[in-house]
Amino acid sequence: SQQGEEDPQALSIQEGENATMNCSYKTSINNLQWYRQNSGRGLVHLILIRSNEREKHSGRLRVTLDTSKKSSSLLITASRAADTASYFCAPHPYGNNRLAFGKGNQVVVIP
Amino acid sequence: EAGVAQSPRYKIIEKRQSVAFWCNPISGHATLYWYQQILGQGPKLLIQFQNNGVVDDSQLPKDRFSAERLKGVDSTLKIQPAKLEDSAVYLCASSPYPGVEETQYFGPGTRLLVL
Numbered sequence: 001s002q003q004g005e006e007d008p009q010a011l012s013i014q015e016g017e018n019a020t021m022n023c024s025y026k027t028s029i030n031n032l033q034w035y036r037q038n039s040g041r042g043l044v045h046l047i048l049i050r051s052n053e054r055e056k057h058s059g060r061l062r063v064t065l066d067t068s069k070k071s072s073s074l075l076i077t078a079s080r081a082a083d084t085a086s087y088f089c090a091p092h093p094y095g096n097n098r099l100a101f102g103k104g105n106q107v108v109v110i111p
Numbered sequence: 112e113a114g115v116a117q118s119p120r121y122k123i124i125e126k127r128q129s130v131a132f133w134c135n136p137i138s139g140h141a142t143l144y145w146y147q148q149i150l151g152q153g154p155k156l157l158i159q160f161q162n163n164g165v166v167d168d169s170q171l172p173k174d175r176f177s178a179e180r181l182k183g184v185d186s187t188l189k190i191q192p193a194k195l196e197d198s199a200v201y202l203c204a205s206s207p208y209p210g211v212e213e214t215q216y217f218g219p220g221t222r223l224l225v226l
Binding site for chain 2 (some may be wrong): 003004030031033042043044045048050088090097098099101102103104
């Protein structure tokens with residue numbers, strides 16, 4: 001399968017804690033993208049990391065990519081209640097025009 | 112800038128009926144996507160347009176689903192006849208340029224329930 005597989009599938013943390021979620025995939029990729037989906041704002045692009053990059057930051061988000069292990073992680077630091085959402089990794093397979101969304105991680109941040 | 116617009120937001124139909132969804136992408140975006148998201152799963156690409164041409168429709172169930180983007184701007188997705196398993200959220204997305212580093216901008220989706 002080309003789609004990403006997120007782990008854990010559900011995560012519950014206290015506000016202010018860090019949240020880490022992982023994504024594994026099986027094919028070579030051009031890049032890997034993370035998206036967030038909540039009822040208020042729909043599906044929103046968070047960050048893109050290229051296959052030749054190992055780490056990328058955007059605000060409170062930190063993404064790592066290990067192409068040798070075909071895995072990525074998304075870290076949200078100092079979580080807020082507004083971070084409650086489902087987080088999807090979407091590998092962009094090499095030679096393919098299609099993002100391969102996983103089933104998502106459901107994150108609940110408790111105020 | 113205005114986001115991707117979709118209508119209707121909700122639709123309830125009976126099986127074997129037909130239904131159509133409409134999408135207006137962000138102005139100037141050449142690429143338009145339709146996704147199907149079943150509850151508890153990630154979005155699955157149904158069809159991708161580049162301007163008014165189809166780039167990828169390999170996962171579109173063509174016996175019942177059809178889509179068009181006649182003038183390279185807005186698009187419609189139709190299901191005829193609907194089945195129970197078509198119950199899902201139908202997401203439209205657009206991106207400003209094709210390529211491997213595209214960022215996709217999603218609309219709010221149309222939630223379809225087939226009874």
